[in-house]
Amino acid sequence: MANAVRVRVAVVVIAAMAIGAACSSNNPKGGTSATATTVKSAAAIAKLLGPVKQASGVPVKIGYIYDGQSQGIDARSELVMARATAKYVNERLGGVAGRPLEIVDCADDATPAGATDCANQMIAAKVPAVLSGAPSQPAAIVKLLEPAKIPYFVYAGIDQSVLLSADGYVLTNPLGSLAASIKVANDSGVKKVAMLLIDVPAAVGPVQAIATPLFKKAGLSVSYTPVAPGTPDMTPQIQAALSKGAQQFTIIGDPAFCISALSALKTLGYTGKSVVNSQCLSADVAKNVPGGIDGVKVATNESLDAKDPQVALYEAVAAKYAPGTPPHASGNSGGYAAVVGFARATTGLTGDVTAATVQNALLTMSPQPLPLLKGQTFKCNHKTPLVPAVCSNGAVILTVDAAGKFKSAEIFDSAPYIKLG
Numbered sequence: 001m002a003n004a005v006r007v008r009v010a011v012v013v014i015a016a017m018a019i020g021a022a023c024s025s026n027n028p029k030g031g032t033s034a035t036a037t038t039v040k041s042a043a044a045i046a047k048l049l050g051p052v053k054q055a056s057g058v059p060v061k062i063g064y065i066y067d068g069q070s071q072g073i074d075a076r077s078e079l080v081m082a083r084a085t086a087k088y089v090n091e092r093l094g095g096v097a098g099r100p101l102e103i104v105d106c107a108d109d110a111t112p113a114g115a116t117d118c119a120n121q122m123i124a125a126k127v128p129a130v131l132s133g134a135p136s137q138p139a140a141i142v143k144l145l146e147p148a149k150i151p152y153f154v155y156a157g158i159d160q161s162v163l164l165s166a167d168g169y170v171l172t173n174p175l176g177s178l179a180a181s182i183k184v185a186n187d188s189g190v191k192k193v194a195m196l197l198i199d200v201p202a203a204v205g206p207v208q209a210i211a212t213p214l215f216k217k218a219g220l221s222v223s224y225t226p227v228a229p230g231t232p233d234m235t236p237q238i239q240a241a242l243s244k245g246a247q248q249f250t251i252i253g254d255p256a257f258c259i260s261a262l263s264a265l266k267t268l269g270y271t272g273k274s275v276v277n278s279q280c281l282s283a284d285v286a287k288n289v290p291g292g293i294d295g296v297k298v299a300t301n302e303s304l305d306a307k308d309p310q311v312a313l314y315e316a317v318a319a320k321y322a323p324g325t326p327p328h329a330s331g332n333s334g335g336y337a338a339v340v341g342f343a344r345a346t347t348g349l350t351g352d353v354t355a356a357t358v359q360n361a362l363l364t365m366s367p368q369p370l371p372l373l374k375g376q377t378f379k380c381n382h383k384t385p386l387v388p389a390v391c392s393n394g395a396v397i398l399t400v401d402a403a404g405k406f407k408s409a410e411i412f413d414s415a416p417y418i419k420l421g
Contacts (some may be wrong), residue, residue, distance in 0.1 A: 003172070023254035040319060048316035049088065057093025057101035060353045062342070063122040063150075065115065065128035065141060066335070068107020077325050078133055079105055082335035089343040097349045109128045115140035115390045123148050128355045131342055133334025136226030138162045150355045151362060153345070155337040155371075157299060168389035169362055169380045171341045171370065172301040175387070176395030178211055179248040179414035182218045183395060188273055192221050193349070194246035196234070196261050198253035199226035207252070213420055229257065234264040242268065242269055251276045255285050262289045262296065273301055275397075283404050292402025300370040303335055303409040310374050339372040344368040345380055345391075370394045373411055385419065395419075 040048070064082050067075040083103050089311045090100045106121050108114035115137035122130050123144060130145060132138070132154040139161035145152050146167050153169045154162060162168035173179075185193050193215065197204050215222040223239050223244060238261070241249070251261045251274060258280035265274060266289065277299035284292045297305040303311055314336050318327040327333060345368060349361040362380045376394030384390040393415040399408045 001262070007164045020356075024172075035240035040286050040316065043248060045316045045320050047091050048074040049320060051092070053092055053094040055090040055093075055098060055100040059100040059383065060315060061102045061104045061127050062088065062096070063125065063127040064103045064105045064335075064338075065108055065118045065122070065130060065132050065135060066105065067136055067331075069112075070109045073110050074126055075331055076108075077329065078331040078335040079103075080322050080325050081318065081327070081332040082131070082133070082339050084325070085317055085323045085336045088317045088341060093343050096343060096346055097351065097353050099353070103339075105262060105387035108135075108141075110136045112137050113142045115378060116144065122150065128353050128358045129153055129342065131338040132157075133331045133384045134339050135159075135162075135234075138332065142168060148355070149359070151359050152400045153342050153362070154340065155200075155334040163387045163389050165389055166227050166382070167359070168332045168391045169345070170387075171337060171392060173384070173387065173390045173393050173395065173418070175210075175418040176301065176393070176414040177277055177299040178214055179395055179417035180297070180397045180411075181248075182215060182220065182393070182417045184247050184275050184297055185220050185411060186222060188248065190247035192223070192245045193226060193248045194223050194238075194239075194241035194244075195250045195252065195258075196237070197224060197226050214418060215421070218417065227253075227257070227261075228369055229254075231257075231260055231336055234260050235267055238264045238268060238270070242270065248273045248275070250274075251280065253277070253280070255280055255282055259288045260284050262293055266290055272295060280405065281398065286400070286402065286404030293400060294348075296400055296403040298400060299396040300396055303374065303392070303411055304328065304339050304398060304406045305409045307411070308372075308411075310369065310372050333372060341368075341371050341378070344371075345378070375411060376413070 014250060067073050069076055076165050086101045089095060103127055105126055106118035108118045119141045129151045134156040135154055138157055138159045142152055142161040142165050146165060151164060151167050153167060155171045157163055157170040158174040162170060166274050197207060208224050211222060225241055227234055227237055251258055258276050275297040275412050280299045305311055315327050318325060345365050347359045365380060367377040367379045370378045370392050373394045373396060378392035380391040381387045393413050395412060395414040397410045401407045
């Protein structure tokens with residue numbers, strides 16, 4: 001039974017991947033202007049970065065696969081941030097096993113063929129581990145890294161290839177978005193949730209398969225309304241959901257989908273809670289919804305709160321080592337989190353740095369602070385229910401103002417909300 005549930009969850013996260021990629025041609029990793037880097041003095045930045053602990057010796061070459069630049073994709077700044085973070089790790093954290101961490105990068109152009117080529121390059125380079133922020137083609141990478149027994153460490157992974165892999169390690173839990181919707185409903189005292197899903201192949205059924213029992217366990221009823229991509233007016237679909245007693249809406253889709261959904265809710269005078277996925281956290285969404293999106297909840301993994309010490313550290317790293325690169329744009333934070341997360345996870349590693357020793361260090365690591373979320377930790381021991389490669393259950397619900405800018409963040413442990421047993 002457990003295996004059946006695990007497979008079902010894997011299918012769901014593939015569906016989530018499809019939803020995320022469905023209509024995001026301009027920015028497949030999403031992006032936001034929800035917050036801006038807090039201006040800090042050089043002294044304040046130095047204090048946040050901590051004391052110097054310089055790595056020395058022969059560099060440890062670690063692979064980094066990212067989307068690169070092609071039509072509709074520009075992830076170059078993600079690589080800039082990953083390299084900048086490596087400098088921070090080498091100067092302030094002592095590198096990996098005391099040696100400097102050197103990034104060996106490869107752009108996969110967000111295609112299976114490109115990902116296959118990158119994985120082959122990493123194997124040829126004999127790197128002891130490969131990192132990614134939020135890979136768009138992880139299956140092709142894992143297919144080759146697994147036989148080579150090379151650990152694949154990513155910030156955000158929503159594909160069964162990495163979530164169920166014995167060699168996969170994923171910092172954040174993709175089921176956190178469902179947990180956020182359940183938490184908002186429970187905290188608001190509502191009982192009926194309507195989920196608006198972008199209707200892409202193989203998405204709606206799998207989402208229902210896992211969401212229904214999770215919501216039921218939380219004492220909630222949930223209905224599903226698939227809507228075709230590009231639907232300009234969702235008023236009829238939302239009116240039908242309201243007529244059936246919907247008290248909260250969860251919206252899963254790309255920015256254009258969220259604009260249409262949130263606009264229709266405004267038209268119908270809806271004043272309840274709306275929860276959207278992180279792809280919809282953007283100034284463009286706020287600008288195109290009449291009256292803005294004040295009060296909308298965003299389910300994500302990054303608090304964006306400048307007062308959050310983990311976010312403040314990230315902004316300090318960006319300011320010191322990647323000046324001019326906006327930390328909260330596109331997938332930049334994923335580049336940071338993958339590299340600093342890997343450094344934290346291998347804190348106990350000494351001696352030779354090989355795929356085997358890295359693997360052992362990851363599996364036996366002590367809990368470490370989760371990047372970008374204060375008070376949360378991660379531990380990659382492959383014991384997370386349903387999705388063993390996931391290393392943490394930390395999640396956050398952001399509340400934004402009318403312009404889509406950060407207003408507040410509620411960090412929480414998603415584990416109680418995503419247990420089926």
